[in-house]
Amino acid sequence: MSTEDILADPAVDAARPRPTQGYPRLRRLLRHRLFMTGAIILVIVLLATLAADLIAPYSPLKNDFRYRLGAPNAVHLMGTDNFGRDVLSRVLYGGRTSLAIGLMVVLASTFFGTLIGVAGGYFSRLDNPVMRLMDALMAFPGVLLAIALAAVLGPSVLDVVIALTVTYAPRTARIVRAAVLVVRRMEYIDAARVAGAGHLRIIWRHVLPNSLGPLIVQMTFIFAVSILAEAVLSFVGVGPPPPTPSWGNIIADGRSYIPSAPWISLFPGLVIAITVLGVNLMGDGLRDVLDPRLKLEGR
Amino acid sequence: MTHPVLLKVEGLTKHFGGRPGLFRAQRPVLRAVDGVDLVVHRGETLGIVGESGCGKSTMGRLLVRLLDATGGKVEFDGVDLLSLKGRALTAVRRDLGMVFQDPWASLDGRMTVRDIIAEPLDIHRAATGADRRRRVAELLDVVGLPASAADKHPHQFSGGQRQRIGIARALSLRPRFIVLDEAVSALDVSVQAQILQLLGDLQAEFGLTFLFISHNLAVVRNIADRVAVMYLGRIVESGPTQALFDAPRHPYTQALLSAIPVPDPERPRRRVVLKGDVPSALAPPAGCRFHTRCPIAQEICRQTPPVVTVGPDHTAACHFADSPLTAS
Known part of the structure; x- marks a missing residue:
């Protein structure tokens, strides 16, 4: 009996260990300290934001001119702003806007970036025209492009999302295209074509599942950068319009009072820093686990 | 060979x-x-x-319409294969199969073995539900794998087992013609023998026709009924395996055969050593391609390019195929 026969023997086969059982990557991720730290930070921020209705001590929009520019104290933990609004409440509600913008930008730029990247990587005819256009978009510094677009589109949450998507989708497209170029040459694609599979089937069943891995890390990056970019856009006056709070426009509103009331800008700034740190830690953890160079199991 | 012709090229x-x-300079033509x-x-089984x-893989890909030919004619069972498009092409693909060289790259690691083997069935909507499960189990049995393999992923198998999965996939629509492109080249020698045995059994059982592409002469001698030798995009000699190996007529074939190691130190070897490299397919030499x-x-x-000299079922593209110069 040869090795091949032994391996094919059902009885022997049943006794063999199964390396993929129990999601080894997920287990490695859960053991990754930095990833878990980031995940815990993000979960806390998310929960606090979602529960703003329950835990915010005041309305984020209620003016109280008796307490204008009040320093942090037991009643207003993060102080009050120039209209006497409670900064803590505004930060909690503002998180909804900022995180929603981050999430929408991630989804939209992943969708359009994947669409464009697959088009360029899979259909070689489209590659040059499409990717040169993406190169042109990427030639602008990201935030500058977003500012220009937001200035044209006008200030609204949706316009901020569109501006940031136009800025980050080309980067996503590049990554997807690179992965598709590799996958496209695999023999299993040829096998599907010999069997008569059409382009849509090949893209959906083979190309996409095998090329989206590198995108996960990129998605965390875009999420973090979008939150920062929202703050930048607000700071130059093209962010989400007041009075709806976002982390960015709270900071922007407080900038005239930085010498006398630094807490208005300081606290939302800290929250942004912590959130972005958490997301980036998750991204690093994901990369450690997903990076093929560190991958232990063979394919 | 009294069998009827299936494929005429x-x-x-x-x-x-x-x-x-628009963004690409003119590139030289590679023939x-x-x-x-x-x-x-x-x-x-025709061995290439x-x-x-030398173009043997490209030719195999042309014959299953993985690549579009620049010119020529391929008649498959009376159908003009190269002119087919759309539905007609998809329909004829049921009769064509291919087994690839690299058993690691030819199976999608994210699919289960069941989905891999059933993919051609899914594409042609040939079997669904219980029928699909039954067909996969049958195919696994035919290639000598346990039914339990269906729900596993390719990376849980060895190279030889993976090649069996690839063969099962190629067989799933019961094609009549299968191109085997270096199908055993990536495998260990002992595993090669098993896969060759399996291919022979399958051919006998299902009446399959094989185009067996390989650079390994010993393997081809083992499996092929007839052999065609390619050099720089052309067939230089073809004939029944026995005749071609025993009495090669083309000097290139003679050189190839003399390069096979003989596992007997006592036996004298007459090596025909070729000088130089294969000329570039970008600028093939005039006259006989092999003259350099x-x-x-x-x-x-x-x-002048040599006229193909014809013996009974044996051709050699050489001006001196019949002369004593080559009889050595």
Whole structure:
């Protein structure tokens, strides 16, 4: 009996260990300290934001001119702003806007970036025209492009999302295209074509599942950068319009009072820093686990 | 060979490069396959041998319509294969199969073995539900794998087992013609023998016709009924395996055969060592393509391409195929 026969023997086969059982990557991720730290930070921020209705001590929009520019104290933990609004409440509600913008930008730029990247990587005819256009978009510094677009589109949450998507989708497209170029040459694609599979089937069943891995890390990056970019856009006056709070426009509103009331800008700034740190830690953890160079199991 | 003809190839040509694009400069034309004439009989195994880059893989891909030919004609069971498009092409694909070289790259690691083997069935909507499960189980059994393999992923198998999965996939629509492109080259020698055995059994059981592409002469001698030798995009000699190995007529075939190691130190070996490298397919030599390296080349070889000399079922594209010079 040869090795091949032994391996094919059902009885022997049943006794063999199964390396993929129990999601080894997920287990490695859960053991990754930095990833878990980031995940815990993000979960806390998310929960606090979602529960703003329950835990915010005041309305984020209620003016109280008796307490204008009040320093942090037991009643207003993060102080009050120039209209006497409670900064803590505004930060909690503002998180909804900022995180929603981050999430929408991630989804939209992943969708359009994947669409464009697959088009360029899979259909070689489209590659040059499409990717040169993406190169042109990427030639602008990201935030500058977003500012220009937001200035044209006008200030609204949706316009901020569109501006940031136009800025980050080309980067996503590049990554997807690179992965598709590799996958496209695999023999299993040829096998599907010999069997008569059409382009849509090949893209959906083979190309996409095998090329989206590198995108996960990129998605965390875009999420973090979008939150920062929202703050930048607000700071130059093209962010989400007041009075709806976002982390960015709270900071922007407080900038005239930085010498006398630094807490208005300081606290939302800290929250942004912590959130972005958490997301980036998750991204690093994901990369450690997903990076093929560190991958232990063979394919 | 009294069997009827299944596949008839005339003047098959594939040129790469050439046309310039908007962002791309004009590239020189690479003549990968440059006028191949072939006949494959029903139920036989035709071995295609040649060095790396001689165009044998490209030819295999042309015959299953993975690549579009530049010119020539391929008649498959009376149908003009190269002119088919759309539905008609999809329909004829049920009769064509292919087994690939690399058992690690030819199976999608994210799919289960069941989905891999059933993919051709899914594409042609040939079987669903319980029928699909039954067909996969049958195919696994046919290639000597346990039914439990269906729900596993390819990386849980060895190279030989993976190649069996690839064969099961190629068989799933019960095709009549299968191109095996270096199908055992990536496997260990002991595993090669098992896969070759399996292929022989399957051929007998299902009446399959194989085009067996390989650079390994020993393997081809083992499995092929007839052999065609390729050099620089052309067939230089073809004939029954026995005749071709015993009495090669083309000097290139003689050189190839003399390079096979003989596992007997006592036996004298007559090596025909070729000088130089294979000329570039970007600028193939005029006249006989082989004249730049041929030990018996004469003036005529530099001038005119050799007319294919025909014996009974044995052809050799050499001016001196019948002369004593090659009889050595």
